[in-house]
Amino acid sequence: MPRNTVLLTWELGEGLGHIRPLKLLGYKLADAGFDLVFACRDPVLAGKELHSSLGRVIAAPFQPRPRTGLGQIRNYASLLQIQGYAEENELLPLVRAWKALIDLVDPALIIADHSPSAILAARGSVPVVQVGNGFLTPPPNSRRFPDLQWTDADVLAPAADGKILQTVNRVLSHFEGESLTTLPEMMNTAGQCVFCLPELDPYRPLRQTPVLGPLEPVPRLMLYPADLRVFAYLSSDYAAFDTVTKILSHANFDRNVFVRGLSDAHAHLLENSGLPLSQTAPPLTETLPAASLVIHHGGIATTQACLFAGRPQIILPQHNEARHTAAIMQEMGVAVSLERKDAHKLPEVFARYQSDRDWREAAMAQARTFQNREMADPMKGFLTTALAAMKEAS
Template identity: 30%
Template sequence: MKRVLFAWEIGDGLGHVSRLLPIASILKDNGVECAFVVRNLIVTHSMIVHAGFRVFQAPLVAPYAPPEVRDKVIASIGDVLATVGYVEPDKLTALTDGWAAIIDSFDPDLLITDYSPTAGLAAFGERPVVPIGDWFTLPPGNWSEFRTFKDAPNRVAPARLLETVQEVQRRRGKTLPDRVPALMHGARNFVVTIPELDPYHSFRENTEASPLQPLSAPTTQESVQDYFAYLSHGYAGTQKVLEALAASSWSGDIYLRDANEEVRTQWRKRGLTIHDAPRPIEQAVSDARVVIHHGGIGTLEQVLAIGRPQCIVPRHFEQQKNGEYLGKLGSATVMKSGNKFQPEHIVQAVSATLTQERFAANARAAAADLERRGPFNLLARITDYVLSTLNAR
């Protein structure tokens, strides 16, 4: 029986595993044994096991930067890698050997990775790797070095990252990459989003780009409430959003991820409707005149397809940029990441999306355009490629 190992190393939330699971399910139905190695075992264990797969804890290190680079702005994926061991040969050797031990124990014929450069390093020159991701987690692997995505220099010199990676491979007696982006390129890679949300689209080689599965159809129903909010309780700025909504006269409902019953009860006493579990996204979005969320690319894309304006409250830089790309389509307002806004700023942003017809009109137009271009189904292209690769081995 052929085997495929799925890897998720960096990042948070459920998005990484959520886009890997459908691939694994199709491969399983085709007689392929699959297993997962994940960054957050606690959050994702139940969903992976429920789908019928084994799951391992990924080797990881808490984000940290050496003192000489700690206070500089993170300006590229290379700078992100510097915080998880890529400027410290001893640390990166330990992590790479940890990945190699898991890979060797499962002995896969192929790896499918999502934001997992060290898994790619452990398998480099040994086994085929197929990375998937979005613009931020999957920069072009044909670049000689990671380019900056801010108006700032690299926090860490790209040459230092390459020196560390090559030193690790020398210690391990393995193939030396000639560039660090190659660890995220693989034999073939797939960008799971539309080109409008991928600033690197024109730079890519040996890549296919599309939403993973068909998007929802544009809604035809009239909205019945002002907002739907999908937020993380673990983000400090969420408190300010909830304060703004509780003090407003708007109607709506909220799914508060990571919140316990005590927290939900507190906000219900303030007059907010807080659901214990997420509603089906098509209905929740269709009911609302505006959708408030953090800017995760999966949620953003689905809301865009359904055709409702969005108010993005980003938790970090990646979501900030997602919101800005969406903003270019004229269908969203976007807060600044960094938790420096106040409740009154949320009121201003939501009010704008509710009262200015251009947001709703642009959202409807974008949804109609996506429907014309669809149906999207990168999932079929990925699984076809993987199955043909496995059959050829």
């Protein structure tokens, strides 16, 4: 009897930006008749977001002690370095844990969202389709992982690709796996589904298959509200969080603020200071048309939603992937990027929004371009890739 289970994995990264896409993909797979198991870095968050009828949720193995003090990542190899990939005694137990999980679930297919260790563990045994935005799905056809743009000098030195490659190959040898000739070759799986606009793909010159575009629904284009209304999507671990929330608390315009990872006690303090908070992450398709300006940390889903809605953006990047995205948005003329040391300048940017008609018009012009662009159905592209991967493996 053929296996009918699909394992959807989330190993690295934080927040709803990983579980919500897996949720959408899960519904598509369930409609096609597959049983689902979700192995998630944060099973509590996943359990709150996923309906129990969709599939089982279990905890995913991940590196609990990533390397600190190494600076910002400069490419995907740097990310692996932070996760202990240069040390066999760190990587081997992680891959073993993923192998044990895969053996227990016995899936016909793995859908991997930001799950490099799951990809290694499945190598040669279970077909894998990678899903995610551009940075999280680097193409396997380069000699090394290319560097991102950045604006912060505090970055890692070029990652020791050779050392990481040696470590990965030693780990694979424990399972009689075929050695890699280059580090990006580890991303050579049964398929990749890249859910972002081509303009936001950092590997655009190297990618040999087309990106599928935004997976999540995008907002409609609407005229701006008459008055300044700011929507802020923030993370509680942002280095300048107190500065930003203090400014927003004392602002004299409408604000709608959602903070990821905020404790109830901290939320109560912020509300008492005059900051209006949303208790749950509001759907961007509803929130952005009602806003005139958006503050966020440069996540791909929020950035794309702002582009389609025609809303100017203030990006507060927390890492170099977001800095890369912010640089592209600034080149388009639709965003201002503020590093944490400049977060106190937010009032100046608010004033610029109100006086700079060109900024608003640039955002609307870009929105018309994207709204009028013909794009393939990303869900159809995903299902085609997933079914083809299973057929080839059977």
